[in-house]
Structure formats: structure tokens, C-alpha cells
Amino acid sequence: MKPGTESQTAVMVAAARAAAHGRTEVAAFTDPTALAMLPADVRRRIEQYRAGVPPKGLRSRVRRRLLEGRVKMMVPRTVAIDQVIRETASPQLVILGAGLDGRAWRMAELADTIVFEVDHPDSQRRKRERTASLQPAAREIRFVPVDFARDRLDDALAAAGHDPTRATTWVWEGVVMYLERADIEATLGVIQARSAAGSHLVILYTSPSLIRTVAGFVLGLIGEPWSRASRRAPAFCRPLSSLYSSASADCVRSAADSYSTAGSIARSPSVVYGVTARSASSTRR
Numbered sequence: 001m002k003p004g005t006e007s008q009t010a011v012m013v014a015a016a017r018a019a020a021h022g023r024t025e026v027a028a029f030t031d032p033t034a035l036a037m038l039p040a041d042v043r044r045r046i047e048q049y050r051a052g053v054p055p056k057g058l059r060s061r062v063r064r065r066l067l068e069g070r071v072k073m074m075v076p077r078t079v080a081i082d083q084v085i086r087e088t089a090s091p092q093l094v095i096l097g098a099g100l101d102g103r104a105w106r107m108a109e110l111a112d113t114i115v116f117e118v119d120h121p122d123s124q125r126r127k128r129e130r131t132a133s134l135q136p137a138a139r140e141i142r143f144v145p146v147d148f149a150r151d152r153l154d155d156a157l158a159a160a161g162h163d164p165t166r167a168t169t170w171v172w173e174g175v176v177m178y179l180e181r182a183d184i185e186a187t188l189g190v191i192q193a194r195s196a197a198g199s200h201l202v203i204l205y206t207s208p209s210l211i212r213t214v215a216g217f218v219l220g221l222i223g224e225p226w227s228r229a230s231r232r233a234p235a236f237c238r239p240l241s242s243l244y245s246s247a248s249a250d251c252v253r254s255a256a257d258s259y260s261t262a263g264s265i266a267r268s269p270s271v272v273y274g275v276t277a278r279s280a281s282s283t284r285r
Contacts, residue, residue, distance in 0.1 A: 010099030
């Protein structure tokens with residue numbers, strides 16, 4: 001992420017959700033907040049897409065095809081994580097690298113939940129401006145600005161009022177592929193220390209493939225490259241096994257699944273959900 005700017009990958013994710021809202025055959029998917037969270041220029045492009053305006057020129061056609069590909073990935077990924085949040089029904093939800101996530105504004109199931117949105121201050125600043133007119137669905141939304149180059153996640157969560165004695169659902173969606181192993185281990189250590197019994201961890205990760213390599217190269221061009229650790233699938237498996245004695249060694253299940261359960265962790269009854277985006281058409285096991 002370039003200093004002083006919001007995350008461009010967060011914008012791409014929100015754009016795909018905005019494009020899919022009300023236009024996908026997957027009935028469980030909905031995100032009426034995504035369009036409002038986009039920068040004005042991207043919002044106009046998505047509005048044109050939703051209105052059926054055909055792209056003009058090679059660049060626009062390529063951009064349209066990439067958007068359609070992201071929609072196929074984002075729909076099952078979003079539905080999978082939404083379902084886990086509903087099932088766990090924790091009093092606290094921490095979204096690590098929240099980006100333009102709209103769950104705190106669109107999920108009625110969070111009416112009794114305090115949502116902690118952890119993200120870089122630059123991205124968070126833009127999001128707060130765009131969500132000012134939206135009605136929160138969560139009991140409370142607490143923004144937790146964290147620059148991992150200088151801030152400590154544990155201290156930031158404590159300052160925001162996160163209660164380590166109450167169950168927490170942690171959502172780590174589409175972040176680990178940008179982190180080196182040391183960063184993954186440090187974050188997992190904070191999660192472990194601040195997770196009471198009944199807490200859950202949801203992780204979305206990528207697995208090595210040709211398309212993953214190409215995507216990593218493209219993301220590097222916009223200043224948000226995937227880490228070296230992410231070239232091995234998945235980078236969080238070994239850190240999980242060392243931190244949680246009962247973590248499953250089978251961190252990746254079927255290659256046909258868009259998401260899968262990775263195994264249970266030590267703080268029973270905790271569960272680690274590994275969420276992978278290799279398929280856009282599978283259903284939850």
C-alpha cells in the first residue's frame with residue numbers, strides 16, 4: 001500500500017461486491033453497502049456495469065473481464081465468512097485488515113455485537129468519510145487504526161476496549177498473503193492471548209497456482225505485492241500448529257472447495273476456518 005493512499009486491493013474487493021449485489025444467482029449473497037464505500041471514479045464504473053453499459057476500448061474491456069472474475073471469487077468467499085459469523089454469534093467481532101468491509105453496516109445478526117475494525121489509518125480515514133451516512137447494523141463500531149510498521153496490535157485493541165475475557169470472532173480475510181511469517185506469527189500470538197473460550201478465527205488465504213502467481217505480479221504493480229511467505233501454501237499453517245496444539249495439519253482441504261474447515265485449535269471450543277478462493281461454485285461442507 002502506498003503511503004497516504006487507501007488500499008487499492010480493498011477498493012477492488014468492494015467493487016466486486018458492489019457489482020454482484022442483487023445480480024448473482026447466489027441468494028445468500030448481499031452487500032448493499034459496497035457501492036457507497038467506493039471512491040467516486042470507481043463507483044461510476046460499477047454503476048455503468050450494473051446498468052449494462054458496454055465497455056469501450058481495450059482497456060475498458062480488460063477491466064470489465066477482471067471485474068467479472070473478481071465477482072465470481074468474492075461471492076462465495078463473502079457468503080462463507082458471513083455464515084461463520086452468524087454461526088459463532090460472538091459478542092465481539094474483530095476484522096483484521098477491514099478495508100471496505102461492510103458487515104458492520106449490513107448484517108442484522110451483529111445487533112448485539114461490538115465490531116472492531118482494524119486497518120491502516122490512511123484506508124480507515126477514507127472509509128469513515130464514506131460510511132458517515134450509513135446506518136450501522138452492529139451494536140457498536142470501533143475503528144482501530146494500526147500501522148504495523150510502528151503500532152502494536154495488542155496495544156491498539158486494548159485501547160479500543162476489546163475485552164479478552166469475552167468470546168471473539170476474528171476475521172482475517174485476504175491479508176495473510178501480504179505478510180511475512182514473522183508478521184503472521186506475531187498476529188496469531190495476539191489473537192491467542194486475547195481469545196477467551198468460545199472464540200473463533202476465520203482466515204482467507206491463497207494456495208500456489210499459476211493464476212495466483214499472475215495475480216501476485218499484477219498486485220505488485222499497484223504497490224501491494226504478496227509476500228515471499230505466501231508462495232508456500234498456506235503461510236499460516238506452521239505458525240498455527242506451533243501456537244495451537246490441536247491445529248489440524250491439513251490446512252488445505254479439497255482443491256474444489258471455495259472454503260473449508262481447517263481444524264480445531266486449543267482454546268476449546270475454538271475453530272480455525274481456512275477460507276480459500278480457488279473455486280467460485282462450491283458449497284460449504
